[in-house]
Amino acid sequence: MIEVLGVHKSFGSHEVLRGVSLEVEAGEVVVVLGPSGSGKSTLLRTINHLEKVDRGFVSIDGDLVGYRRRGEQLYELKEREILKQRRHIGFVFQNFNLFPHLTVLENIAEVAPLSEARRFLERVGLADKEDAYPRQLSGGQQQRVAIARALATRPKVVLFDEPTSALDPELVGEVLDVMRDLARSGTTMVVVTHEIGFAREVADRIVFLDQGVIVEEGAPGEVLDNPVHERTRAFLSKVL
Numbered sequence: 588m589i590e591v592l593g594v595h596k597s598f599g600s601h602e603v604l605r606g607v608s609l610e611v612e613a614g615e616v617v618v619v620l621g622p623s624g625s626g627k628s629t630l631l632r633t634i635n636h637l638e639k640v641d642r643g644f645v646s647i648d649g650d651l652v653g654y655r656r657r658g659e660q661l662y663e664l665k666e667r668e669i670l671k672q673r674r675h676i677g678f679v680f681q682n683f684n685l686f687p688h689l690t691v692l693e694n695i696a697e698v699a700p701l702s703e704a705r706r707f708l709e710r711v712g713l714a715d716k717e718d719a720y721p722r723q724l725s726g727g728q729q730q731r732v733a734i735a736r737a738l739a740t741r742p743k744v745v746l747f748d749e750p751t752s753a754l755d756p757e758l759v760g761e762v763l764d765v766m767r768d769l770a771r772s773g774t775t776m777v778v779v780t781h782e783i784g785f786a787r788e789v790a791d792r793i794v795f796l797d798q799g800v801i802v803e804e805g806a807p808g809e810v811l812d813n814p815v816h817e818r819t820r821a822f823l824s825k826v827l
């Protein structure tokens with residue numbers, strides 16, 4: 588469903604992604620672990636074409652992201668076409684990114700019909716909050732609204748960038764519960780998180796990114812309990 592092949596990305600002289608390749612099957616849940624600054628957010632953002640890659644490519648369900656191929660040549664899509672393509676890719680940010688001046692229902696109705704908006708609000712357990720404004724909700728509730736909005740376009744994949752990092756500890760569980768439910772229902776997900784318990788329980792595969800390279804990947808039991816790479820061990824010893 589997702590294919591990332593040989594992706595390089597630099598900001599100025601700093602090469603943040605140094606040849607990342609990652610395949611994610613339909614229905615698979617991949618958790619990306621790695622130290623701060625290792626390129627996790629940049630990797631997610633290239634999958635969504637929020638960042639253009641310097642080299643390599645990304646495709647979702649066989650479609651190149653951000654480009655059209657004509658013969659041997661690649662042409663970048665127009666902004667309108669990129670926006671259309673992004674509807675196939677749900678993105679959940681650390682800081683929710685809800686519109687503060689819109690109600691919960693309006694936030695979701697920005698991207699989907701009302702009936703769909705209500706359906707997904709119900710799915711995240713917030714049907715009774717549709718007329719509330721984001722500031723009237725807890726952080727956990729706001730993030731659940733953001734997840735409902737990400738789902739409402741019926742994306743092929745959903746990307747999560749540290750979805751619980753901005754939350755008070757007692758609110759983390761309700762968001763992880765929603766994500767666990769999505770994973771169980773077969774949603775294709777790539778999740779950047781430091782929630783190791785969630786990774787162990789929900790991930791089909793864990794990928795460890797360090798300094799812009801995937802240094803290790805495998806089943807949660809392998810990567811978490813028997814990390815091969817010294818850098819993975821060092822990282823896990825800090826977060827476990």
Ligand code: ADP
Pocket residue numbers: 598603621622623624625626627628629630
């Ligand atoms: P992570 O999410 O793993 O913490 P990021 O992908 O956010 O890492 O960032 C990786 C590196 O790239 C960091 O050193 C960061 O400062 C740098 N970086 C990210 N985005 C930009 C940008 N738009 N301009 C310049 N540097 C950036």
Ligand code: MG
Pocket residue numbers: 627628629748749
């Ligand atoms: Mg990040």
